[in-house]
Amino acid sequence: MRIANLPEPPYYMVSFTSQRTEVDDGYGEMGYAMAELASRQPGYLGFESARGADGFGILISYWTDEASIRSWKAVVDHVEAQRRGRSDWYSRYEIRVAVVQRAYGFHHENK
Amino acid sequence: MRIANLPEPPYYMVSFTSQRTEVDDGYGEMGYAMAELASRQPGYLGFESARGADGFGILISYWTDEASIRSWKAVVDHVEAQRRGRSDWYSRYEIRVAVVQRAYGFHHENK
Numbered sequence: 732m733r734i735a736n737l738p739e740p741p742y743y744m745v746s747f748t749s750q751r752t753e754v755d756d757g758y759g760e761m762g763y764a765m766a767e768l769a770s771r772q773p774g775y776l777g778f779e780s781a782r783g784a785d786g787f788g789i790l791i792s793y794w795t796d797e798a799s800i801r802s803w804k805a806v807v808d809h810v811e812a813q814r815r816g817r818s819d820w821y822s823r824y825e826i827r828v829a830v831v832q833r834a835y836g837f838h839h840e841n842k
Numbered sequence: 843m844r845i846a847n848l849p850e851p852p853y854y855m856v857s858f859t860s861q862r863t864e865v866d867d868g869y870g871e872m873g874y875a876m877a878e879l880a881s882r883q884p885g886y887l888g889f890e891s892a893r894g895a896d897g898f899g900i901l902i903s904y905w906t907d908e909a910s911i912r913s914w915k916a917v918v919d920h921v922e923a924q925r926r927g928r929s930d931w932y933s934r935y936e937i938r939v940a941v942v943q944r945a946y947g948f949h950h951e952n953k
Contacts, residue, residue, distance in 0.1 A: 787844070816948075
C-alpha cells in the first residue's frame with residue numbers, strides 16, 4: 732500500500748474502520764474488485780488501507796465531493812459487497828464521512 | 843484495537859498515514875506513551891490504528907475541535923516523538939485534518 736497522491740484540500744475522506752471475522756470466502760477477490768470499481772467512479776481521488784494481525788483494519792477513500800460518495804455507496808456491485816460484508820466478513824464496522832480542511836506530510840529523501 | 847466510541851458528529855478526525863522504516867529503537871514504547879498522553883489532552887475523543895505486515899499504517903485520532911488538535915501537536919513530549927518519527931521510524935507520512943459530518947455503522951449481534 733502507498734500514501735495516496737491527492738490535490739490540495741478541500742476534498743472528502745471516508746473512513747471505514749472494521750473488525751474482520753475469521754471467514755475468508757471470497758474476501759480478497761472482492762476487495763480487489765471493489766478497489767478497481769471504485770477507481771472508475773466519478774469523483775474518486777484515491778484510497779489507503781491497513782489491517783493488523785488482530786483483524787482490525789482502516790480503509791480511507793478520498794473523493795472530490797459528497798455526491799460522488801453517495802453514488803459509490805449505491806453502485807449495484809458495491810451494494811452486494813456491503814451485504815456480504817455484514818453477513819460474512821465483518822463483525823463490526825463504522826463509516827465516517829468528513830471534509831479535509833488541511834493536509835501536510837513528510838518524505839524522507841533517502842528512504 | 844477497537845472501534846472508538848464517539849459522540850454524534852460533528853467532531854474532528856486527524857488521519858496519520860505512514861510507512862515505517864525497519865528501525866524499531868523505542869518505537870513501541872513511544873507509541874504507548876503517546877496514546878496515553880493524547881488521551882489526557884483537552885478535546886480528545888479517541889483513536890483507532892492499524893498497520894499491515896508491509897509496514898503501511900493508518901492511525902486516526904478524534905477530537906472535539908481544531909484548537910485541541912493544534913494544542914496536541916505542540917505538546918513538548920509529542921514534539922520530540924514527531925522528531926524521532928522523522929529521523930528514525932517513518933520514511934514517509936501524511937496528516938489530514940477533517941471535520942466529520944456523518945457517521946454510521948454495523949455491529950453483528952453474535953460476533
